[in-house]
Amino acid sequence: MATIIDGKAIAQTIRKEIADEVRSLSQNYNKVPGLAVVIVGMRKDSLSYVSMKRKACSEVGIRSFDIDLPEQISEAEVVAKVHELNNNPDVHGILVQLPLPKHINEENVLSEISIEKDVDGFHPLNIGKLAMKGREPLFQPCTPKGCLELLTRSGISLKSKRAVVVGRSNIVGLPVSLLLLKADATVTIVHSHTLNSENIIREADIVIAAAGQAKMIKGDWIKPGAAVIDVGTNAIDDPSRKSGYRLVGDVDFEEASMVAGCVTPVPGGVGPMTTTLIPNCASLNAADTNEKNATALQKKNVYKSTFPSGFQTLVEEVCEQTDVSELKLKVGDFEMLLKRDTGNSNAPISVSAPIESPITAPPIPSKPMVETISSPSPVAEQESAAATSSSFTNTSAAKTSKFAALDASGQNAYVLVSSSTVGLFQRGRTLKGKRQPPSCKEGDIIKEGQIIGFLDQFGNELPVRSDVAGEVLKIIYEDGEAVGYGDPLVAVLPSFHGIK
Ligand SMILES: Nc1nc(=O)c2c([nH]1)NC[C@@H]1CN(c3ccc(C(=O)N[C@@H](CCC(=O)O)C(=O)O)cc3)C=[N+]21
Known part of the structure; x- marks a missing residue:
């Protein structure tokens, strides 16, 4: 029987670490990290994710700037808002909740976020640096980072392991592959055009499932003892629930837990890590700019x-x-x-x-x-x-x-x-x-x-x-x-x- 990796508990530990950091920042430098969470429209799932992120901020003492924009807003107005946040020194991180309404080009908006405030790590330059050997992005994307944190905090090493990532999206599949590569794993990405995905997944010591397909990965696709991280958040009908639906991952959890060495549940796995690591990025960035300013000030004080x-x-x-x-x-x-x-x-x-x-x-x-x-x-x-x-x-x-x-x-x-x-x-x-x-x-x-x-x-x-x-x-x-x-x-x- 697999060990269940408790994302909620690990996220809670990390939140305590962040709260300590934020406290010391405000005590020593009178500085409060700020995170702007921008949401366009009223998508139910987005509203719920955004409110979780804002709550996570207040829990660790980070100031949350709530930017709620109407569905009909133009792309230019969203970009103008992003510029305003770029120029606001109290804002250390900017997150534009995805997906954006269809009439707004996601790329046009995301590439306007100052890379120094790109807590999601979605800016092409951050991704580019993530992809390059010997380079470090200013921000690592939070969900991918959350996946690696779950593994390492559960005592699973990555070096020389065979990792298979299922899915190649810009926000999870691709960046998590790059992070695994940076951590010296041997990485294979399988996607919709891969032949015999199951056989490839079966060779993996580590499986990262980020395909967006409910219960796609079956128990017999998993190598006995493998570590399985399930990024999927799929709503499926469940008449027994008041809401009428429930969340399941990309992995068939019941089957996988019979074979894997350890596995993350949905909910309670990767999700809480994402919610926790975003304010963490803002906080680290605030500490970092503080340090940079202090050094710059020291230098300039010569004059x-x-x-x-x-x-x-x-x-x-x-x-x-x-x-x-x-x-x-x-x-x-x-x-x-x-x-x-x-x-x-x-x-x-x-x-x-x-x-x-x-x-x-x-x-x-x-x-x-x-x-x-x-x-x-x-x-x-x-x-x-x-x-x-x-x-x-x-x-x-x-x-x-x-x-x-x-x-x-x-x-x-x-x-x-x-x-x-x-x-x-x-x-x-x-x-x-x-x-x-x-x-x-x-x-x-x-x-x-x-x-x-x-x-x-x-x-x-x-x-x-x-x-x-x-x-x-x-x-x-x-x-x-x-x-x-x-x-x-x-x-x-x-x-x-x-x-x-
Ligand atoms: N700019 C941007 N950055 C994101 O990081 C981003 C985004 N846009 N758009 C949507 C996806 C999705 N996402 C999740 C965050 C938290 C949970 C989460 O906490 N889930 C809970 C369950 C939540 C529930 O029960 O409704 C859990 O798995 O335990 C899930 C999914 C972030 N995303």
């Missing part, structure tokens, strides 16, 4: 211009990593001009274009400004210097080349608009709880005094204005990142940069 240490670092970097010959720093009334001999006899005796102290004081009082004038040197040399180093960390190759081009032009004179306070940098304003589009983007031509973003201080949004007119060269901080006093937020290439 924190609690004068003079931030500027010292900046000056050191400019001197060590660039050919800049003159550097002018201004913070309010304080002004400093540094000159050095870069060994280039052609160095111009150029004076920096004057940049006035900020006069548009409130609510941002004084902003530290940095102006650099680079001495011309051979273009190739400049380019290689700029390619390997820049006073801006984390610049993409394209952006770095922008700086390289600037350097090479000998007109390197950008101004940093810095933070006057500690807060969260926001690219756009929030109106009625909705984040508006970014105030500016790289490449924009802006006017003096123009708002380039906002600083959120405990919900109070302070506009950040540029002191100079020019081109937005680089936005140094991302939306929602924490910034300290004096941190450079945006680099602007003043429109007078060509004047010598």
